[in-house]
Amino acid sequence: MHILITGGTGLIGRTLTEKLASEGHTVAILSRSGGDFTWNVKEHYMDPLALQNVDAIVHLAGAGIAEKRWSVARKKEIVDSRVESARLLVDTLVNNKHQVKTVVSASGIGYYGSDTAELNCTELSNPGSDFVAECTQEWEKSVDPFTDQGIRVVKLRTGLVMASQGGIFRVLTRPVYWFIGAILGTGKQWQSWIHIDDLVEIFHQSLINSSATGVYNAVAPEPIRHGEMIQIIAKKLKRPLIFPAIPTWFLKIILGEMADLVTGGNFVSSQKIQKELTFTFKFTSFAEAIKKLTYV
Numbered sequence: 001m002h003i004l005i006t007g008g009t010g011l012i013g014r015t016l017t018e019k020l021a022s023e024g025h026t027v028a029i030l031s032r033s034g035g036d037f038t039w040n041v042k043e044h045y046m047d048p049l050a051l052q053n054v055d056a057i058v059h060l061a062g063a064g065i066a067e068k069r070w071s072v073a074r075k076k077e078i079v080d081s082r083v084e085s086a087r088l089l090v091d092t093l094v095n096n097k098h099q100v101k102t103v104v105s106a107s108g109i110g111y112y113g114s115d116t117a118e119l120n121c122t123e124l125s126n127p128g129s130d131f132v133a134e135c136t137q138e139w140e141k142s143v144d145p146f147t148d149q150g151i152r153v154v155k156l157r158t159g160l161v162m163a164s165q166g167g168i169f170r171v172l173t174r175p176v177y178w179f180i181g182a183i184l185g186t187g188k189q190w191q192s193w194i195h196i197d198d199l200v201e202i203f204h205q206s207l208i209n210s211s212a213t214g215v216y217n218a219v220a221p222e223p224i225r226h227g228e229m230i231q232i233i234a235k236k237l238k239r240p241l242i243f244p245a246i247p248t249w250f251l252k253i254i255l256g257e258m259a260d261l262v263t264g265g266n267f268v269s270s271q272k273i274q275k276e277l278t279f280t281f282k283f284t285s286f287a288e289a290i291k292k293l294t295y296v
Contacts, residue, residue, distance in 0.1 A: 001025045002053050003207065006085060007060030009034060011166045012106070012158075012199065016058065019200040020207075028054070030061075041085045048096045056102040056207050059143065061085045065110070065132065066261055079135050086142035093149060104154045104206045105143045109192055109219065111136040111157055115264025118190075122269045123157075123215045130260060140215070152213055154206040159219035159268060162286075163196035164294040173295035176234050176241070183245040187227025189265030192219040195283040205277055216273040223267050224286045232287050237295065 003020055007013050008029035017027045029035035030050050037050035041061075063081040068074050086105070093100060112121045113128020127137050136157075146153050162169045175181040199218055206212045224232075227245075234241050251259040273279045283289035 001055045001207065002028070003056045003058060004028050004030055004037075004050055004054045005058045005060060006030045006039075006089070007062060007106075008058075010060060011163060011196070012161065012203075013058075013060050015163065015165065015196050016060075016200045016203050019204055023204060025207075039085075039088065041081065041088055044084075044088055044091070046088050046092045048092060051092065051096055051098045051100065054098065054100055056104065057089065057100055058203060058207070059086060059089065059103060059105040062106070062139070065108075065135075069256060070131065075131060075135075079138055082135070082139040083142040086139075087145075090145045090149075093146070093151075100149075100151055102152045102154070102207060103143060103146045104156065104203055105140070107140050107155045107157045107215070108132070108136050109157050109159050109217065109266050109268045111140070112266055112268070113264075114260035115189065116266045118267065120269055121192075121217070121266055123217060123272050132261070152210065154212050155215045156202060156206065156218040157215060157268070158199060159192040159194045159217075159266075161196055161199055162193055162289055162293060165196070167196075169290070169293060170295060172230070173233055173237065176230065176239050177237050177295060179239060179242060181230065181234060181239065181241055182243040183227045183230050183241070184251060185226070185245070185248045185263035187225065187230070187245055189226045189263065190223045190267040191226050191229055192217075192223045192266050192268035193229075193286060193289070194218055194220050195289045198281050198283055201282070202273065202279060205279060209277060212277055216277070217268050217270055218273070219268045219270050220281055220286070220289070221270045221274070221284045222286070226265060229286060233290070236287075236290060 037047045039046040110132035248263045
C-alpha cells in the first residue's frame, strides 16, 4: 500500500512512518517543507503529484493545541490548521485523478470536553462545549466530505500519547526529574492515555482493515487519575514530590483558559475498538507502559 501522510514530521507521523515501512508499505510525506511533496494550506495549494499512486491518506496535520497561549488569533490558527488542511485535501482529490480508497484522520478525546468528571465517555457520548471540544468537532466534520467521494473514513480520538521521543510524557517527567514536580489541580482528574506503539498499530490496523470505519477512541483500557500518574512517574525516576499540589485557581491565573487542559480530565472507553476491530493493546497499565520510556 502507498500511503500519504500529512503532518508526518511530528511525533506520531515519524513513528508511524517507521512502522508502516517495517510492514512493507511505502510512505510519502506531505509538508510545508522537508517532505516528499509540498503544500501551503493558507494559499490553498497542494502539489497534485502527491496523490500519484496513493492508496490511503493519514491526516495528522494541525497546530499544537498547547504550544502557545490561546489568543483569538491562536485559536483561529489551531482550528484552521485542521479544517482548512482537510478542505485542501478534499478539493485536490476532487479536481485530480486518484485511487485513494481510505482516509484515516487524527482527532482527540478533547471532543468530549476538557473535563467530563466521572462520565464514561464512549464514541456515542455527547460532545463538549469548550474551545477544544468545538475545535475537535470541526476537525472531524472537515473530513466527512471524503465519504462523498466513496472513500472509507476513520477518525481516531487520541488520548495522551506516552513516548520517549517527545510529547506529553517529557512534559510530565522533566519537572519531577528536576525535583520541581507537583500534582496539578486536585489530582483526581482522569487521564486517558495511550502508548505510542499501540497508537501507531491502531493507525496501521485502520489502514489495512476494510471493516474499520467511523470514530474510535484511541486510548488504553485503563485510564488513571492524574495524582496517581505523577506518583508513578516520581517512583520511576526515584524522585520525591516535594511541592504541594498546585491549585486550580493558580493555574488559571498562569495559563488562562488553557488551564482546562491540565486541571480537567476524561475517563474514555476503548471498548469499541477492542470489540469491533478485535484490537489487543500491548500496554494496558500506565506503570508498565512507561517502564522503558526515556525521560530526559
